[in-house]
Every structure is written in C-alpha cells, then in structure tokens.
Amino acid sequence: MNDYLVKALAFDGQIRAYAVRSTETVSEAQKRHHTWPIASAALGRTLSAGAMMGAMLKGDAKLTIKIEGGGPIGPILVDSNTKGEVRGYVTNPHIHFENNDQGKLNVGKAVGRDGMLSVVKDLGMRDFFSGQVPLISGELGEDFTYYFASSEQVPSSVGVGVLVNPDNSILAAGGFIIQLMPDTDDQTISKIEESLKNISPVSSLIEKGLTPEELLEEVLGKGNVQFLETLPVKFSCNCSKDRFATAIIGLGKKEIEDMIDEDGQAEVHCHFCNEYYLFTKEELTELHKEAQ
Incomplete structure (x- = not known):
C-alpha cells in the first residue's frame, strides 16, 4: 500500500481531522540516513506530523519544523508542503538507549526536553508565520499537541508512531491529528477524550493494516466521519x-x-x-x- 493521508470532518463539522500512513516515507528516510531505531522513531514521528501539517496549508505554501530538545540526538529538521512531499533529517542518527519503562523506544531521552519545537510557515507572501513552544516530553506527539493548543490556539490531539524491525527497517509508521472547532459541544469532547484514552498505539493500528480512514474511525467512531480528500505522501527532496x-x-x-x-x-x-x-x-x- 502506498502512503497517503486523508482529510476529514466529524460530528457535523465540529471536528477537523487528518490521518496518514507514512510507512514507506519513513522507510525511505531510514535508508537514506541509516538511522538506528530511536532516531527512526523521532524522525518518523516528525515526518508524519509534518505531512499532515503541510496538508493544512493552501496553494504553494510550505513549512519547516525544527525540534531542538538538548538531547544527544541533536536537532531534527523536517520540511513539508501542500502536495504531501516531506523531507527531513536528524543530526545524530546513531543513538541508542535501553527501552523506557513501558518497553518502548526511549525517544524522549534521545530528543530531550530542554528546548523548543518551532514551526515556520512560508505562505508565499513577504512575511513568514513562525511559532514555537517549549518541549514538554520529547516524545513528540504530546509536544505537537501542545504546539497546536499554545501557538495556534486550536485544541488538538496528535498521535504519531513508528515501529522498527530488528534489522532497523521500518515496519509501520503513521499518525493522526484531531482538532476541535470553536463550536464543539461538551458531549462530543467527552466522547473523543474517552476514545483517545482507550485507543491502541497508532503504529500498532497501522501494523494491523488499518487505513488512514479506518484510523480516524477508530478514534472518532464509524458513521461520525465525513472524508473530504486524500493526498499521496512521499519522501521528496528538491535538491539537484x-x-x-x-x-x-x-x-x-x-x-x-x-x-x-x-x-x-x-x-x-x-x-x-x-x-x-x-x-x-x-x-x-x-x-x-x-x-x-
């Protein structure tokens, strides 16, 4: 299955939602940069978020995400645009730690928490839009969630994940972004909060074969989602x-x-x-x- 993302609305337009399957995209990044598992997870999560954030833009706009947490992995840089094209790198791709207390890759320790997540949007005009927030966990999903709430004033939930094979290749990658519109009612918010508490890790759902559409239905409930558009996603660099x-x-x-x-x-x-x-x-x- 080729990578792609889907844009959607839910609960009669109260919710804006995005989901992406980025397994091949992250795999291409892993091969190009020879990343070890923790770096693959950190870069892959950022690439997945970047692809969805790029899809929120219009026309020929593009954005750059920079994550500097003070950890040994060094800065992460990702570019994306409205066409589903993303590229990126991590400064130190060969970082390794033991798994964290949950038995998962210790991305937070590698990225660090003493620093910032910044986003610069080139909207094709004279001025750039830029926003930045302090990192709160270094695990990146929570950090992007905080970015949307703090810098863009849009209450959101961001889930991003990467599963890595024993040979360092990528097994599964993807993510979702759920955003509340200003008129979202309390009942809808409660439903989504309860669903997010119980949902399996996003990378596990993609490993099981869930499409981006099914991923959003897993979070928001079947019958509640109106799918608007799909967009192919790929690792693409404009250098020459x-x-x-x-x-x-x-x-x-x-x-x-x-x-x-x-x-x-x-x-x-x-x-x-x-x-x-x-x-x-x-x-x-x-x-x-x-x-x-």
Missing part, C-alpha cells in the same frame, strides 16, 4: 546538482578559485536527503566564468 551549482556561483569568483586551487574539485552534501554531488575542476572552472 543545478541548484548547488547556482549556490556555488553565488559564492563568487574568489571562493571558487580557492576550491580549484586547494582541492581541484568540490563535493557538496544535502543534509535533507543525504545525496552527494561532485563538481570536477572543469565544472568549477565553468562556474567561475559565470560568477560575478
């Missing part, structure tokens, strides 16, 4: 050798001369997708001619 060539030209003639004199070539690296691009001496010479 041409883009890096333009960046090198922008450095100016002196910098390019130094590259040629010192190394005779240049290798550039995209942190988001872990691709490397080699520029030969001949290619640098051509770029030198184009530089101001």
